[in-house]
Amino acid sequence: MAKSVNWGILGCGKIAHKFAQDLMKVPDTQLVAVASRSKEKAKDFGRQYGVSNCYGSYEALVNDPTVNACYIATVHPFHKEITMLCLNHRKAVLCEKPMGMDQEEVKAMIQRAKEKDVFLMEGIWTRFIPAVGKMLGLIQSETLGDVRSVHADFGFLGDQDRSNRLFNKSLGGGALLDIGIYPLYLSLLVLGYPEDVEAAAQMTETGVDESCGMILRHRNGAVSSLHCTFMTDTQIEGWIHGSKGSIKLHSRFHHPNKVSIYRGGEIEQTYNIPYIGNGYYHEILHVNECIRLGLKESPKVMLNDSLNLVKMLDEVREKIGLVYE
Amino acid sequence: MAKSVNWGILGCGKIAHKFAQDLMKVPDTQLVAVASRSKEKAKDFGRQYGVSNCYGSYEALVNDPTVNACYIATVHPFHKEITMLCLNHRKAVLCEKPMGMDQEEVKAMIQRAKEKDVFLMEGIWTRFIPAVGKMLGLIQSETLGDVRSVHADFGFLGDQDRSNRLFNKSLGGGALLDIGIYPLYLSLLVLGYPEDVEAAAQMTETGVDESCGMILRHRNGAVSSLHCTFMTDTQIEGWIHGSKGSIKLHSRFHHPNKVSIYRGGEIEQTYNIPYIGNGYYHEILHVNECIRLGLKESPKVMLNDSLNLVKMLDEVREKIGLVYE
Numbered sequence: 001m002a003k004s005v006n007w008g009i010l011g012c013g014k015i016a017h018k019f020a021q022d023l024m025k026v027p028d029t030q031l032v033a034v035a036s037r038s039k040e041k042a043k044d045f046g047r048q049y050g051v052s053n054c055y056g057s058y059e060a061l062v063n064d065p066t067v068n069a070c071y072i073a074t075v076h077p078f079h080k081e082i083t084m085l086c087l088n089h090r091k092a093v094l095c096e097k098p099m100g101m102d103q104e105e106v107k108a109m110i111q112r113a114k115e116k117d118v119f120l121m122e123g124i125w126t127r128f129i130p131a132v133g134k135m136l137g138l139i140q141s142e143t144l145g146d147v148r149s150v151h152a153d154f155g156f157l158g159d160q161d162r163s164n165r166l167f168n169k170s171l172g173g174g175a176l177l178d179i180g181i182y183p184l185y186l187s188l189l190v191l192g193y194p195e196d197v198e199a200a201a202q203m204t205e206t207g208v209d210e211s212c213g214m215i216l217r218h219r220n221g222a223v224s225s226l227h228c229t230f231m232t233d234t235q236i237e238g239w240i241h242g243s244k245g246s247i248k249l250h251s252r253f254h255h256p257n258k259v260s261i262y263r264g265g266e267i268e269q270t271y272n273i274p275y276i277g278n279g280y281y282h283e284i285l286h287v288n289e290c291i292r293l294g295l296k297e298s299p300k301v302m303l304n305d306s307l308n309l310v311k312m313l314d315e316v317r318e319k320i321g322l323v324y325e
Numbered sequence: 326m327a328k329s330v331n332w333g334i335l336g337c338g339k340i341a342h343k344f345a346q347d348l349m350k351v352p353d354t355q356l357v358a359v360a361s362r363s364k365e366k367a368k369d370f371g372r373q374y375g376v377s378n379c380y381g382s383y384e385a386l387v388n389d390p391t392v393n394a395c396y397i398a399t400v401h402p403f404h405k406e407i408t409m410l411c412l413n414h415r416k417a418v419l420c421e422k423p424m425g426m427d428q429e430e431v432k433a434m435i436q437r438a439k440e441k442d443v444f445l446m447e448g449i450w451t452r453f454i455p456a457v458g459k460m461l462g463l464i465q466s467e468t469l470g471d472v473r474s475v476h477a478d479f480g481f482l483g484d485q486d487r488s489n490r491l492f493n494k495s496l497g498g499g500a501l502l503d504i505g506i507y508p509l510y511l512s513l514l515v516l517g518y519p520e521d522v523e524a525a526a527q528m529t530e531t532g533v534d535e536s537c538g539m540i541l542r543h544r545n546g547a548v549s550s551l552h553c554t555f556m557t558d559t560q561i562e563g564w565i566h567g568s569k570g571s572i573k574l575h576s577r578f579h580h581p582n583k584v585s586i587y588r589g590g591e592i593e594q595t596y597n598i599p600y601i602g603n604g605y606y607h608e609i610l611h612v613n614e615c616i617r618l619g620l621k622e623s624p625k626v627m628l629n630d631s632l633n634l635v636k637m638l639d640e641v642r643e644k645i646g647l648v649y650e
Binding site: 148149151153155157196197198199200201202210211212213214215216217221222223224225226227229231232233234235236239241242243245246251262264265319 | 473474476478480482521522523524525526527535536537538539540541542546547548549550551552554556557558559560561564566567568570571576587589590644
């Protein structure tokens with residue numbers, strides 16, 4: 001009989017709701033507990049999804065024996081501390097991206113997961129979007145020839161109020177960690193760890209990046225040209241250009257429901273591949289499978305991938321002078 | 326009566342043909358002479374366009390009293406020398422881009438034009454494409470609000486034979502000077518001279534850049550994300566994103582015949598504005614007008630614009646270690 005996967009969600013923000021909504025669609029799994037620093041908030045959240053165990057502290061949730069998988073949905077600066085707490089209680093952890101604020105944090109988290117022999121994965125949900133899988137299949141089948149460039153931009157004109165979390169350094173604000181991670185991950189997924197990274201950013205008076213451009217040079221001769229911003233709506237498209245053709249990940253490229261092949265500037269074929277729910281459904285399915293199989297690491301988003309991703313973030317941060325205390 | 330503009334073309338390559346074809350369409354102007362280092366080549370060229378004065382040296386052409394405007398269509402490393410020759414003979418000069426190999430060359434050329442009181446303009450033909458003018462009008466009319474980012478890419482999968490001029494350092498090869506100048510010029514035109522420039526390139530074994538990514542940070546808070554490559558076909562689109570909307574310059578963005586306004590990711594309006602001939606027609610019309618008016622500098626592509634453009638090229642070259650002897 002399949003092992004039951006009983007989820008607890010830690011943090012009750014926007015992303016926790018999206019995740020919970022998708023969790024409801026996944027068979028043979030339950031949302032059994034939810035925690036927030038505010039018990040009221042946890043209760044409100046739990047009520048919406050029929051969860052009985054609603055806690056006013058993360059410590060209470062990790063002590064709940066009915067929970068065996070935890071989803072960390074807090075703001076970035078608390079990811080490490082809460083993940084450590086879960087791992088110490090031998091709960092499998094899916095930690096929202098970015099896994100930690102820097103590579104030191106991520107290394108410590110990976111180390112702890114290994115010591116405790118517990119499953120840990122970064123919540124790079126985009127990897128499990130069916131159309132992204134299709135893109136990888138097309139690249140592997142040599143549809144593009146050699147990949148020579150990756151272009152991706154993620155920009156939206158957000159609330160420009162500087163008191164917003166997005167601009168708050170102590171809450172891990174800035175475009176890079178919030179949305180720049182998506183174009184960077186696309187580059188990592190398609191081209192691997194780069195040979196070098198150049199970046200330039202516009203910083204706010206609150207000390208975070210409101211726009212950041214990145215150029216990655218790869219060992220195999222390819223170049224990635226990436227951009228993220230809170231200051232304007234961009235196309236949010238992903239392009240992979242090869243020696244024989246191109247792939248477009250339609251907007252929004254990190255969870256596309258359409259992938260097109262281009263040759264000579266013209267569309268050759270478009271695949272319509274919808275995702276389910278908010279797109280987290282596919283990630284949840286995968287994590288459940290990993291847990292049921294007793295894996296301690298996902299074969300699709302490996303711990304080393306997360307380490308490489310945060311190393312790229314650290315390199316960009318160094319170039320643009322983005323420092324979190 | 327309007328002053329007659331009698332053109333001479335120096336250099337008989339691909340671009341000289343495109344220019345000559347368009348010149349035939351312009352009223353009240355003649356192609357009266359053509360020169361190449363090879364007299365045979367000049368004669369072949371002249372025959373195609375009904376030119377009687379075909380010279381086997383640039384010196385011979387500048388001594389032809391019937392010529393009053395010279396178009397320099399040679400490879401980049403000879404632009405300065407031949408432009409100086411023309412200016413010394415008080416011929417008006419339209420010099421193909423890039424005007425010189427570096428800012429020292431361009432400064433010297435501008436200096437000479439001023440000393441000799443002769444018209445000089447860099448052949449940034451894209452500035453005169455009607456759809457590019459439309460784009461500027463839309464930006465000036467606040468259609469986009471504040472401009473916050475410029476994205477442009479220019480990539481094509483060229484002949485990969487390393488003996489090709491594109492990879493030949495002594496002929497000014499490399500993607501940056503050849504095609505990277507177009508996204509850089511778009512950024513300069515829309516956002517002005519940047520505050521700083523970051524770049525990364527893949528260099529060939531022949532010592533030139535085959536791909537180059539650039540990030541420009543501007544004083545007004547905007548970021549340009551630009552890319553050029555000989556290694557893959559890219560979209561060759563230009564995007565200007567603002568606080569209230571976006572403009573797309575359709576492929577190929579440097580001489581588009583379509584400009585679209587986007588709001589919230591959807592096309593609001595598309596303007597179909599064809600250009601005439603190969604697109605050089607409009608530039609020729611403008612230069613003729615400048616010459617007839619007795620101007621020594623174009624009000625649309627000013628000498629200082631050319632100096633700023635080559636300064637940007639020099640900055641990128643420094644970052645990527647691209648050195649021409």
